[in-house]
Amino acid sequence: MTPSARIAATVALQAELAAAPRRPADAMANAFFRERRYIGSGDRRAIAERGWGVLRQRLRLDWHLARLGLPPTPRLLVMAYLLLVERWKAEAVQEAFPGGRFNADPPDPGEMVAIRALAGRPLASPDMPEGPRLNLPEWALPGYRARFGDALPAAAAAMDDAAPLDLRANLLRATREQAADALAAEGIGTETMAYSPWGLRIPDRRPILASRAFTEGLVEIQDEGSQLIALLTGAAPGMRVADYCAGAAGKTLAVAAMMRNRGRITACDVSATRLEGAVKRLRRAGVDNAERHLLQPGDRWAKRRAEQFDRVLVDAPCTGAGTWRRNPDARFRTEQADLRELITKQSAILDTAATLVRPGGRLVYATCSVLPEENGRQVEQFLSRHEDYVAMPLREVWAEVGPAQGAAAAPPCDGAWLELAPHSHGTDGFFAAVLQRRA
Numbered sequence: 171m172t173p174s175a176r177i178a179a180t181v182a183l184q185a186e187l188a189a190a191p192r193r194p195a196d197a198m199a200n201a202f203f204r205e206r207r208y209i210g211s212g213d214r215r216a217i218a219e220r221g222w223g224v225l226r227q228r229l230r231l232d233w234h235l236a237r238l239g240l241p242p243t244p245r246l247l248v249m250a251y252l253l254l255v256e257r258w259k260a261e262a263v264q265e266a267f268p269g270g271r272f273n274a275d276p277p278d279p280g281e282m283v284a285i286r287a288l289a290g291r292p293l294a295s296p297d298m299p300e301g302p303r304l305n306l307p308e309w310a311l312p313g314y315r316a317r318f319g320d321a322l323p324a325a326a327a328a329m330d331d332a333a334p335l336d337l338r339a340n341l342l343r344a345t346r347e348q349a350a351d352a353l354a355a356e357g358i359g360t361e362t363m364a365y366s367p368w369g370l371r372i373p374d375r376r377p378i379l380a381s382r383a384f385t386e387g388l389v390e391i392q393d394e395g396s397q398l399i400a401l402l403t404g405a406a407p408g409m410r411v412a413d414y415c416a417g418a419a420g421k422t423l424a425v426a427a428m429m430r431n432r433g434r435i436t437a438c439d440v441s442a443t444r445l446e447g448a449v450k451r452l453r454r455a456g457v458d459n460a461e462r463h464l465l466q467p468g469d470r471w472a473k474r475r476a477e478q479f480d481r482v483l484v485d486a487p488c489t490g491a492g493t494w495r496r497n498p499d500a501r502f503r504t505e506q507a508d509l510r511e512l513i514t515k516q517s518a519i520l521d522t523a524a525t526l527v528r529p530g531g532r533l534v535y536a537t538c539s540v541l542p543e544e545n546g547r548q549v550e551q552f553l554s555r556h557e558d559y560v561a562m563p564l565r566e567v568w569a570e571v572g573p574a575q576g577a578a579a580a581p582p583c584d585g586a587w588l589e590l591a592p593h594s595h596g597t598d599g600f601f602a603a604v605l606q607r608r609a
């Protein structure tokens with residue numbers, strides 16, 4: 171592809187994303203490239219990288235365009251990105267839209283005004299309001315402020331960066347060293363992680379899906395924070411465990427490995443599609459102590475299994491406000507009303523999941539959010555409704571489960587909960603609380 175044709179494809183990708191603003195961009199981008207198999211891998215990478223760059227900077231690009239009285243059309247967004255982020259000159263942007271069969275049409279007069287006005291301007295303007303300056307949406311600002319205090323600028327800046335590729339060695343198939351050696355034999359270098367005893371990191375995000383280490387189940391893709399949540403369950407061989415919001419079984423796989431395939435783990439979810447996605451992963455990982463259960467309205471599954479589980483993990487549906495390094499579009503796909511709705515849903519899920527835990531067992535509540543409303547405040551409210559539960563201090567849980575799994579003696583953070591963030595831990599933003607049911 172010529173550079174102009176790549177720009178035209180980037181505009182086409184933005185147009186598809188704009189046509190379905192509530193759908194996750196990664197799924198949309200996958201569909202976009204599936205329908206255009208003629209685009210080679212180098213071109214695909216370049217188009218995706220620029221497309222992702224636009225999403226990452228979308229709040230700031232929107233602000234610049236709004237100031238000129240212009241709407242964020244796919245073409246204007248790409249033009250603004252080239253000028254403000256890639257620092258192209260006005261003439262180069264104009265030339266990148268030459269018209270013709272494989273290229274984008276030439277700029278219209280309104281677009282020419284924008285090109286001239288934006289050329290040479292800094293992306294982060296001193297007169298920007300706090301939201302776009304920090305690249306945080308209005309609805310999330312109060313929560314981010316409350317969570318990070320003085321560290322807000324550093325926390326927000328780290329949320330802007332691209333995330334590394336994190337892997338978890340699957341102990342059902344290999345030790346971490348064996349998994350690292352297998353990847354190295356295929357030319358893929360890894361680093362061991364700071365906190366997860368099973369973690370390997372690929373800082374340069376080399377693709378691994380075609381590697382033997384991946385296809386043979388030696389490693390799974392999983393953020394370090396997500397691995398630590400599985401670790402905190404303290405699941406052990408012989409236990410009965412429920413992964414109540416299992417999705418496609420990301421954490422089920424890690425928990426099953428901790429159980430060494432002994433005992434029983436039930437992966438539940440309300441989404442049949444997500445649970446279906448678990449089947450292949452469970453097989454590849456060699457997990458044979460897991461069953462799946464689709465939760466449906468009126469389902470008596472939870473009632474019949476009251477107080478039967480040693481561990482129940484609630485990896486709750488949330489805003490994902492800790493994962494914006496990986497899902498930059500979630501910043502503007504989510505709104506204040508979604509946050510409110512999710513908080514209500516989380517507390518209802520917690521109340522049901524709590525009934526499954528046996529006396530003396532544990533409920534682990536986790537989100538990939540950094541917003542206190544979905545995290546500490548949600549847990550405090552749960553505890554006020556359930557006198558039969560107490561929060562276990564993180565240090566105590568870690569001392570019991572961390573070193574036993576080969577992790578360092580000290581937990582990753584000091585407070586009552588596990589609270590991770592890119593700027594402080596190099597992970598996505600995660601939260602977890604371990605709640606023990608009185609015996």
Ligand SMILES: C[S@@+](CC[C@H](N)C(=O)[O-])C[C@H]1O[C@@H](n2cnc3c(N)ncnc32)[C@H](O)[C@@H]1O
Nearest residue numbers: 414415416417420421439440441444485486487
């Ligand atoms: C954060 S995701 C889970 C990710 C998964 N645990 C993993 O590690 O890959 C939250 C999941 O909760 C599910 N969910 C939403 N409402 C639910 C409910 N009422 N009960 C159980 N699961 C629910 C969603 O379908 C989604 O798969």
